[in-house]
Amino acid sequence: GGGGEGEGGKKRKDIDIDFEKKDEHRKTPHEGDSLLMRIIGPVERTAEGVALVAKGAKIDFEEHLVIINDVSINRVNITISSTPVNLLLEVGKPGYVDFDNDDRADVKIVVNSISGDNTDISFTSYRTLRILSYPAEIYIPQGSSDLYIITTINNGVNEQKDISLSVSGAPYSINITPLIIPGLKKNEIAIFAMSLYVPDDAIVGMDKLLLEITSNRITKDYDIGLHIDENLEKSFEKREIKRLEREIANAQFVANEIWNVALQKQIQGFDVSRVLTHLRIVNRNLAEAKTALTPGKLEKASGLVLVAKKHIEEAVILLSKAKISPSSVLLYAAVIGFAAFVIFAIAKYAKGIKKKISRKKELKEVEEKLEEWEER
Numbered sequence: 001g002g003g004g005e006g007e008g009g010k011k012r013k014d015i016d017i018d019f020e021k022k023d024e025h026r027k028t029p030h031e032g033d034s035l036l037m038r039i040i041g042p043v044e045r046t047a048e049g050v051a052l053v054a055k056g057a058k059i060d061f062e063e064h065l066v067i068i069n070d071v072s073i074n075r076v077n078i079t080i081s082s083t084p085v086n087l088l089l090e091v092g093k094p095g096y097v098d099f100d101n102d103d104r105a106d107v108k109i110v111v112n113s114i115s116g117d118n119t120d121i122s123f124t125s126y127r128t129l130r131i132l133s134y135p136a137e138i139y140i141p142q143g144s145s146d147l148y149i150i151t152t153i154n155n156g157v158n159e160q161k162d163i164s165l166s167v168s169g170a171p172y173s174i175n176i177t178p179l180i181i182p183g184l185k186k187n188e189i190a191i192f193a194m195s196l197y198v199p200d201d202a203i204v205g206m207d208k209l210l211l212e213i214t215s216n217r218i219t220k221d222y223d224i225g226l227h228i229d230e231n232l233e234k235s236f237e238k239r240e241i242k243r244l245e246r247e248i249a250n251a252q253f254v255a256n257e258i259w260n261v262a263l264q265k266q267i268q269g270f271d272v273s274r275v276l277t278h279l280r281i282v283n284r285n286l287a288e289a290k291t292a293l294t295p296g297k298l299e300k301a302s303g304l305v306l307v308a309k310k311h312i313e314e315a316v317i318l319l320s321k322a323k324i325s326p327s328s329v330l331l332y333a334a335v336i337g338f339a340a341f342v343i344f345a346i347a348k349y350a351k352g353i354k355k356k357i358s359r360k361k362e363l364k365e366v367e368e369k370l371e372e373w374e375e376r
Contacts, residue, residue, distance in 0.1 A: 019125040020061060023156045023217075031071040031117035037064045037080075039107065040127050040155050042100040049136030049224075051151070058187075059155065064099070071117045078109065096126075104220055128156025129163065129184065129215050131222055135194075138209075138224060142231040143200040144243060147254045147312060150192040151261070152213060154184040160215040165192045169209045170226055173197040177313045181320045184215075191261050193254065193316040195309070204230045240298050247305050248286050248293075251312060255282045258315050270322040278315040282308045 016035035017025045029035060041062045044052040053059055070077040075090045080097055087095040089111045096105035105126045112120040132151040140146055154160045163181040167174045177193045184190055209224035233239040259279050262272040285308040292301035 015063075017066065017123050019127070019157075021157065023125050023128055023158050025123045026112070026120065027123065028118060028120050029068045030119070031068055033068045035066040035068075037066055037107075037123070038062075039064065039099075039125055042102070042106075042127075043130055043132060045133070045136065047137065049134045049222075051132040053132070062099075066123075068119065071114060071119055074114065076111050076114065076119055076121070080107075104222075125156060126218060126220070128158070129154055129160040129213065129218050130220070131211075131213055132189070134211060134222055135224060136222075137227065138196065139227045139229060140196065140198050141229045141243075141246075142198060142202050142204070143239070144231075145195065145197040145247060146250045147309060148194045148196065149254050149257045150194060150211070151189060151257075152181075152184070152192070153189050154186055156217075157186055158217065159186070160184045160217055163190065163213065163215045165194070166212045166214070167194060167209050167224070168212070170207050172199070172202065174209075178317045178320045189261060189264065190320055191258065191316060193258075193313055195313075198228055200231070202228050204228050237295050237298065240302075241293055244289065244293055244298065244301050244305060248289055251282065251305060251308050252286050255279050255286070255308075255312055255315075258312065258319065262315075262319055265319065265322055269324045271324070272319065272322050275315045275318045275322065278311045278318065282311045282315070285311070 014036065015038045016027065017037040019025075019037070019039045027035060038061050041060050043059065046052065065081050067079045067081070068076065069079055075088055078087045078089060078095075079085070080087070083099070085097050085099075087097070087109065089095045089109060091111050091114060093110075095109045097107045097109065098104060099106045108122075108124040108126060110122045110124075112122055114120075130153055132153050134150045135148040138146075138148070150165060152163065161183045163184060164179065165176045167176065173196070175195045177195075181190050181192075205228060207226040207228065209226050211222040211224055213220050213222070231239060233242060259276070262275045262279070266272045285304045289301045289304035289308070292298070292304065
């Protein structure tokens with residue numbers, strides 16, 4: 001059942017639809033019933049698409065009330081608040097709720113069947129696989145090649161599998177690395193690298209890209225604003241130096257982002273040693289490229305930047321395949337074993353103390369009885 005009313009008409013404080021426990025719920029409310037829904041909150045981002053939530057921090061949960069207003073032969077009238085959203089749902093036809101007005105569904109609701117004033121309704125959270133950070137606005141000059149990091153998280157309960165990204169909407173060279181991430185468990189983070197090349201003759205102005213994330217359970221779209229600036233530098237060498245300076249700074253920023261995510265994974269027990277090795281090579285190549293930004297050495301600098309980008313892509317691929325390290329498993333087992341030993345030792349010690357106390361009590365009782373006997 002699913003009514004939200006208790007005895008005497010008072011609202012229950014129980015969570016009827018708790019998306020912290022399950023991604024999907026099936027309820028059988030009656031006309032006039034109310035259900036309390038608990039769902040993880042929205043991802044707050046800057047205009048540039050950077051998540052405001054601190055790395056590793058948890059997003060708070062929020063509550064909404066689902067009211068079954070009216071049940072007819074083939075449809076149900078539902079209101080969801082706090083900001084009221086009204087849905088008139090026919091049997092078998094899904095309805096979607098967007099709590100934060102970001103044009104992405106947060107909950108899917110399907111009326112499975114109706115019998116009199118009884119209903120069978122499924123609720124599915126879409127705040128599961130989500131993009132934390134992405135380049136919401138891209139500013140890039142003609143003749144440039146930049147890298148961007150897209151950070152994803154599984155805020156759901158069920159594992160998300162076969163996760164992939166695609167970008168469409170502009171006739172430019174766009175590559176995503178890795179092509180697919182096999183799986184993301186609850187609260188796990190993964191990253192994709194997106195490379196974008198805009199040719200010298202690209203049309204100056206604003207365009208739009210559509211970023212789509214897909215898994216075995218969900219598909220979500222995110223808009224990207226693409227701003228192409230005119231490259232006014234006429235001198236080839238000066239243009240090359242500016243291009244390389246930009247690409248070095250961009251690659252360094254991306255490498256730092258990957259480094260931070262890798263360290264988070266390392267704290268969680270994942271083996272990211274090879275990832276960090278590639279990133280150290282990136283840092284070395286970019287440092288050498290900076291020193292080569294002089295006329296006559298630009299070809300060398302360009303080659304170093306290209307190699308650095310290859311290592312960045314390899315680092316992202318390795319990060320997507322990172323597994324819990326055997327040493328972490330052994331350490332965890334050792335900690336558990338030590339904790340069990342300590343608990344056993346404490347229990348044994350406590351038992352010994354208890355026995356001593358018991359013996360003291362027995363001796364005292366014997367002494368008291370002897371004293372009584374002597375007095376007699």
